[in-house]
Amino acid sequence: MQHHAKLQSTRNPIGSRWRIAGPLVAAAWLGMLMQSGTQADPKRSAWMWTQSSDSFGAANVLGDPAKEALVRDRFDSWNFDRIYTSVGNLPLSDPEVLANWNATLSAQGVRSQMLLGANTWIYPANRTDLLARVQTRLLNFNASRTNPAERLTGLHLDIEPQGLTEWSSSSAAEKKALLYHLRDTYADVRSHMDQFGGADVPIYADLPVWFDSSSSIGWDDAAERDAWFADISDSLAGISLMAFERGSLSSIVSGVQWEIDNLPIEVRVGLNVKEIGPGDTFDDLAELESLALQIEQHYGDEIGGIDYQPFYTYMDVAPEPVKNADFDASGRVDGGDFLIWQRGYGIAASATLGDGDANANGAVNGYDLEAWRATLGASSIGLTAVPEPSAMLLQVGLPLIALAGRAWHVQRAR
Known part of the structure; x- marks a missing residue:
């Protein structure tokens, strides 16, 4: 009998200095992560x-x-x-x-x-x-x-x-x-x-x-x-x-x-x-x-x-999946939610909203980041669905990544 092994959680704690640069880095990562996400408890x-x-x-x-x-x-x-x-x-x-x-x-x-x-x-x-x-x-x-x-x-x-x-x-x-x-x-x-x-x-x-x-x-x-x-x-x-x-x-x-x-x-x-x-x-x-x-x-x-x-x-x-990217239940989708998503990224099974799982499938991956990006700045009250991802998702270049990096270095220098 074949059994499906669960992937180990990959956690990446980050400091508060990333709250400013976080949204920029998230945008830069999105295209890559949509191609490298892990599947939740496949079944x-x-x-x-x-x-x-x-x-x-x-x-x-x-x-x-x-x-x-x-x-x-x-x-x-x-x-x-x-x-x-x-x-x-x-x-x-x-x-x-x-x-x-x-x-x-x-x-x-x-x-x-x-x-x-x-x-x-x-x-x-x-x-x-x-x-x-x-x-x-x-x-x-x-x-x-x-x-x-x-x-x-x-x-x-x-x-x-x-x-x-x-x-x-x-x-x-x-x-x-x-x-x-x-x-x-x-x-x-x-x-x-x-x-x-x-x-x-x-x-x-x-x-x-x-x-x-x-x-x-x-x-x-x-x-x-x-x-x-x-x-x-x-x-x-x-x-x-x-x-x-x-x-x-x-x-x-x-x-x-x-x-x-x-x-x-x-x-x-x-x-x-x-x-x-x-x-x-x-x-x-x-x-x-x-x-x-x-x-x-x-x-x-x-x-x-x-x-x-x-x-x-x-x-x-089947109804359109409900997605909620207000991971910290603050009532708003913002940079703090990105921090939670990044910490949880890589969890392959049994993840919760508080881990960064926007679509309630038990995993934290690039699709959850896409849900966060699509509703960034919105109130979580009444959120029921997120626009479906486009074929290209995002086109983000190296200048944006460099900008995010400079923001991080500025925070470190203070």
Whole structure:
């Protein structure tokens, strides 16, 4: 089982002489820190499908600097440690767009995985197409990037035999045969990647919570079931269990416990954001988020995290993150708040407002500094949201840094 290590806090105490120079130094640091922030207690992710009909489908985000900046800001606020992105033809048609996407995500501690999905790939006759996509869009792309941060960090396969038209009419034995096709597909992809330059690229996959059920699949016995899961664990680094149509912690536990207890790979829990609405699994987003929190509290490091399906719907329904940069609760955002932020910078988990955490994600990083900059001089009364960061954030040159330095030396000389 993979466990996420928490980063150690990096504290930098500073004297009162920095109260004058602080805002200037903060502005100069902002661009750099937005590229070097740490992620808070990583645990969330989402499936980012192409979905050209939605403004936050991958087809409409990648290559749009403003949307990319907005999405990265949300990733930070929501504690995303990775994203499964359907990159389409970008590795071939516009590789620089994908390279920049990967690099900016890497800079804030978010892993960029390529998402591929087609249920018919389980059939041997169709695997040639799958392997060709893996080769041209992932392996060749990664090999062309000299900067490791620009590479895709994983392959995420969404191949669901239960989604095939023939599944519903298949016997238990026929369904089991389809699962063996799925196992072999994973193995073929792993073998191909190992052979052609992708041995260091992990593979993750999506599974429903009931593949371990003898009544659903028709396993001969527990030994056969266990052997199948052991086989796929040889090919995969982790799975996302699609715990859909389950609205309570007890129903989630009953669906995922066996895999958590028995698999030697990372297990994450997937929730379906499309199941929100009157008469559906969740009445509103608050119910879904409450369940996600219960799952995290129940399992802790036993699971890798929570995945949302799909990202574009989550982006549409989730409220804009509330940000408050009045870290000292003085009623005003000023230089004193910058001092608090600087002392707390680098805390990666369990940070509070008093540590400099403006977006309540448990970390203190460049996004919190951006919230401070955007509201500097404002009263904290009634603050609910901060303007989203622009694509360039700030353009601050060396003269400003030098000015800040002179202000500090003047204070030292007194």
